[in-house]
Structures are given as structure tokens and as C-alpha cells.
Amino acid sequence: MKKDYKTWFLRLVILFAGLTVAHLGVTLFLLSNLGADPFNVLIQGLHRIVTSAGLSSFTHGMVHMAVCFLIILVLLAADRSYIKAGTIVCMFCGGPIIDFFTWVLSPLRIGSAGMAVKVLALVLGCVILAFGMTIVIRSEAGTGPNDLVAVVISDKTKKRFGIVRVIVDFVFVLTGFLLGGKFGPGTIVCAFLVGPVADFCMPFSEAVVRKFVKS
Numbered sequence: 001m002k003k004d005y006k007t008w009f010l011r012l013v014i015l016f017a018g019l020t021v022a023h024l025g026v027t028l029f030l031l032s033n034l035g036a037d038p039f040n041v042l043i044q045g046l047h048r049i050v051t052s053a054g055l056s057s058f059t060h061g062m063v064h065m066a067v068c069f070l071i072i073l074v075l076l077a078a079d080r081s082y083i084k085a086g087t088i089v090c091m092f093c094g095g096p097i098i099d100f101f102t103w104v105l106s107p108l109r110i111g112s113a114g115m116a117v118k119v120l121a122l123v124l125g126c127v128i129l130a131f132g133m134t135i136v137i138r139s140e141a142g143t144g145p146n147d148l149v150a151v152v153i154s155d156k157t158k159k160r161f162g163i164v165r166v167i168v169d170f171v172f173v174l175t176g177f178l179l180g181g182k183f184g185p186g187t188i189v190c191a192f193l194v195g196p197v198a199d200f201c202m203p204f205s206e207a208v209v210r211k212f213v214k215s
Helices: 002-031 038-052 060-078 085-108 115-139 145-157 161-178 185-212
Strands: none
Touching: 002 085, 002 115, 002 185, 038 060, 038 161, 038 185, 060 085, 060 145, 085 115, 085 145, 115 145, 115 185, 145 161, 161 185
């Protein structure tokens, strides 16, 4: 039993490390100011619908949280094995981590830099995001609700995660756009890049987790 608790704790630590890396990537992506990530294009569209319905007190963050809760509820009904402690950690810790890195990196003024710097920040951010995400997934302590969509579909259909992630991201973008969300060139780069990079990093991340957590 003591070993089980130690293993569980190590997996949560690895998850948090991966979450931190992933949200460093998200922060670089956001600071490039070249467009929102695919999931947030969906949230933008839903937020527009909600506010148009007269619920102006609902913020973007509140809609984001509501959608994440909805995903969790659907998975609890369909296959609750995907919902773990780390899922809740991802949902509540992502925002504060992004705020921290935004504060640290804001002196670099990436958003007002030249296009070459913005593109470099965008691509680097997507690569770092993908790598951190694979550590979170391979920690087996849970995955963020928005990332779980691609993980579950990949598992159930037996298709490569990278391909599924690209498709899911484009569904997010298209749905969000049709609902009134806005996207930029960075959104498209993110949709095409994160999935394949995650596919490439997955074996390495799995090896790292196995090195620290002995099953």
C-alpha cells in the first residue's frame, strides 16, 4: 500500500511538471499574438453565444470552465476510467501557471516584436506545448479535459494520437468560427503542428515516466 501511494504521488509530480512545461508553451503561443489556440477559438464562439443570450456576466474563463466540466461529466457517464486526480489538477492549475509565465516573459515584449520573433515564439510554443502534453498523458495521473477529447477518441478508434489531435483541433476551430470565434495564422499552425510533434515525443515521454515510476 505504501508503494502504491508513492507511485501515485510520483505520477502526480510528473503530471505537474508536464503541465508546467505545456503551459510555458501555451504562454509563448499566446504572447506571439498570432491567434488563439483551437480550443479557445471554440470557447470564444460559445462565449459570444452566451453573451448574446443576455448572460453578459459570464466571462470567457467561466465558459471555459463550464465546457471542461461538461467534458468531464460526459466521460464520467461514458468511461470514468479517464477521469483521475490529475484531470482536476490540470483544470484548476493551468490558468495560474499561464499567468506566472506571462509575468515572467512579459518584459521580452514578444507581441510587439518583429514577425520573425513572433513566428519563432509561436512555433517554439507549439513544440513545447506538445512535449509537455505528452508527459502529462504518459504520467497516467490524468489529462486536462480538452486534451482528453483527442486521447479518448484515439484510444477508442485505435488511431494515432497525432492524426486524431489534428482532426479534433480543426473541429474546435471550425465550430468556434461558425459560432463567432476568431482565429489567426497561429491557430492553424497550432492545429497542424501540436498533434504530429506530440506523436514524435510520446515514446520519449513514456520512457522518461518509466524511468521515474517503476510499475
